[in-house]
Structures are given as structure tokens and as C-alpha cells.
Amino acid sequence: MIILGIESSCDETAAAVYCENQGMLSNVLYSQVELHKHYGGVVPEIASRSHIEKIPHIIAEALEGVRITLQDIDAIAVTNGPGLPGSLLVGLCFAKSLAYALNKPLIGVNHIEGHIFSACIEHDIPFPFICLTASGGHTALFHVTDYGAYTCIGTTADDAAGEAFDKVAKSLNLGYPGGPLIEQLAHEGNYRDYRHYPRLRRRDTNFSFSGIKTAVLYDMIKREEYDKEKKLFTSPHTRAPIEIASSLLVAMGDILADRITTALQHYPAKALTFVGGVACNKYLRARLKSVADSHDIIYAHPSAQYCTDNGAMIAFVGNYKALQGKYDPLTLDIFTSSHSSKQHVS
Ligand code: KG4
Numbered sequence: 001m002i003i004l005g006i007e008s009s010c011d012e013t014a015a016a017v018y019c020e021n022q023g024m025l026s027n028v029l030y031s032q033v034e035l036h037k038h039y040g041g042v043v044p045e046i047a048s049r050s051h052i053e054k055i056p057h058i059i060a061e062a063l064e065g066v067r068i069t070l071q072d073i074d075a076i077a078v079t080n081g082p083g084l085p086g087s088l089l090v091g092l093c094f095a096k097s098l099a100y101a102l103n104k105p106l107i108g109v110n111h112i113e114g115h116i117f118s119a120c121i122e123h124d125i126p127f128p129f130i131c132l133t134a135s136g137g138h139t140a141l142f143h144v145t146d147y148g149a150y151t152c153i154g155t156t157a158d159d160a161a162g163e164a165f166d167k168v169a170k171s172l173n174l175g176y177p178g179g180p181l182i183e184q185l186a187h188e189g190n191y192r193d194y195r196h197y198p199r200l201r202r203r204d205t206n207f208s209f210s211g212i213k214t215a216v217l218y219d220m221i222k223r224e225e226y227d228k229e230k231k232l233f234t235s236p237h238t239r240a241p242i243e244i245a246s247s248l249l250v251a252m253g254d255i256l257a258d259r260i261t262t263a264l265q266h267y268p269a270k271a272l273t274f275v276g277g278v279a280c281n282k283y284l285r286a287r288l289k290s291v292a293d294s295h296d297i298i299y300a301h302p303s304a305q306y307c308t309d310n311g312a313m314i315a316f317v318g319n320y321k322a323l324q325g326k327y328d329p330l331t332l333d334i335f336t337s338s339h340s341s342k343q344h345v346s
């Protein structure tokens, strides 16, 4: 079984080829981050235009690199939601056209499901497991009992974890995306908690990041050395951005660890996985591993190429869906909200 996976839900145009016997053969990605940097976030219209330009080349590269032709493909898996409507439509329309022209089956894949199983590409993870998926667009906890069988046990009431990093980084005038830049500054601050931002511990498994984001912004604004207009600390030798970034990251680590600990008290789990763009963060990885260690369960995260949006996770999910005979008609549509009923597949 050879599956072509296509992903275009946000600002990455990606394609991958997965072979059941040989594993992931290729994983090609074009990131639009340079196009959106100037705006401090993803501009939907720019994103869909760029997908249109890049998608044929990215797919060709994913196939050519491993000497596979379109005829060798057994099925075409494509993200059909959630995501930006224009971006999703580019990938889905391209995948449908290929499926129609080649007379190959089509498989719609939920983007979040792709992330949930992304750690399984490189690791043998026993079921059931708890998965924290955290990126710029979503943050949620899942209880996963089998391939394609998972239940959402916690979501965010407001911002996603990556979004909180991005917004604070924007206020500090660091650039976009904010997560890696906050991590770099936090490293300079030795991951110390200088500011003690509120954690809002709670007894359930849901998240809310707007409180901590606001606390950080107030903390900045009240300082005389902070110029609100220019979004700059006026004193050149200030350590404020380092201390803010370090304190934010430590607080975020505590919040994530707190909700996972609660989840582990309520749901049986043999492993904990950490996936999505935020899972690139080495401090948070170590923090979550210590939670897993203290519960004597396996911990795993995907390598960086499978943390951020990618075609490999879509091809991987496409493969087990094909084995389960779960194909979709050419009338398949996109869905944009993560609250869609398609999120819970079992
Ligand atoms: O999965 P992804 O590439 O795209 C979305 O679906 O959003 O995730 C991007 C998000 C951004 O918010 C970015 O700031 C965050 O992941 N991110 C990080 C790190 N690298 C990326 N957050 C914290 N630490 C990092 N090292």
C-alpha cells in the first residue's frame, strides 16, 4: 500500500509518500513563514494564493525524490479540515482532481487526527495513551484508544498555546513565529521564574491562556522602560524580555503539566505524547517527560519535521484509514471548525 499525503490547511504546503512496508519514503514542505512574517500572523488570502503556486511542485518533489510515479500510488489522503477555508480548498481540490484523473481512491483526513498520530510514525506507542496537541491554531488533550479512535478530553477556552507565545512575542517586538524566539530568550534566562505569572490551577482538563497572556502584557506596560507605541523596552541593556520570556515558559510548562496530571488521574494511559508545533520546545518536552516518568508511563514526541504541519502525518493516517476501508467520495467537502463532529472519529 502506497499513500500520497497532502496538507495545506494553514501556511504550509506539504506532501509525503508513505509505504506500509517501508515507512515514510518522503516528506516535502514549503513553509510560507517568510510571506506572513511582516504581518505578525497568517494572512488567509496570501496563504491560499501561495498554496496554488506551490502545490504541484511540492507533490512532484515528494514523488520524484523516491522514484514513485502517480500510477504507483494506491490512494490519495488529504487534509479536509479544520483550517483556513481557502487553504483547505486548494489541497482538497487538487487531491480530488488527482483522484478523478488517476481513478484512485480519496481519503479525507482530519488535521488534528494527523497531529494525534504523528508521534506514532517514528515510535511504537502502546494504546491507550494521552496526547497533548499544541500549536498556533489548537491546543487540546486527547485520550487515544486505537488508530482512528480518540476522544477529546480537554480544549482551550480562548487562545491556543502557540498563539499565546506568538502574541507575547509580538508585544515584545521579537518577530514571528514567537514560540522559538521565546524559547531562545528563556534559555538565556536559565528557565527561571522571575515574575510568577498566575497559573490558574483547576480540577479539570481544559486550558485557558488569555489570563496569562494578559498578565504578561500588563507586566510589560506598567514598566516605565516599555514604550507601548514602539513595542520596545527603551533601555538597551534591560533584561526584562529575557525575564518575561523565561517566566512565561515556566508558567506554561506548569499549566500543561497540571492538566495532564489531572487527565492521567481520570483516564487509563500507558503513554503520554506531545505533538504540534509547540512540541518543538525542548523545555516543555522535558517538563512533560518528567510528568510521564512520575506516572511510570512512556513519553514520546515526534521529531521536529513531524511536529509542525506536514504531509507525513496525513499520509500515515491515510494508510490506516485505507486498511480500515474508510474511503471518501469525490463530493467530500472541507470543514473549518475544530468543533465539527468529524473531530471525534471512532
Ligand atoms: O503546528 P504549527 O507549525 O502550525 C499550526 O498549526 O499552528 O505550529 C506553529 C506554532 C506557532 O504558534 C509557534 O510559535 C509554535 O508552534 N512553536 C513553538 C516552538 N516552535 C514553534 N512554541 C514554543 N516553542 C517552540 N520551540
Ligand code: ZN
Binding pocket: 111, 115, 135, 137, 276, 308, 309
Ligand atoms: Zn497543525
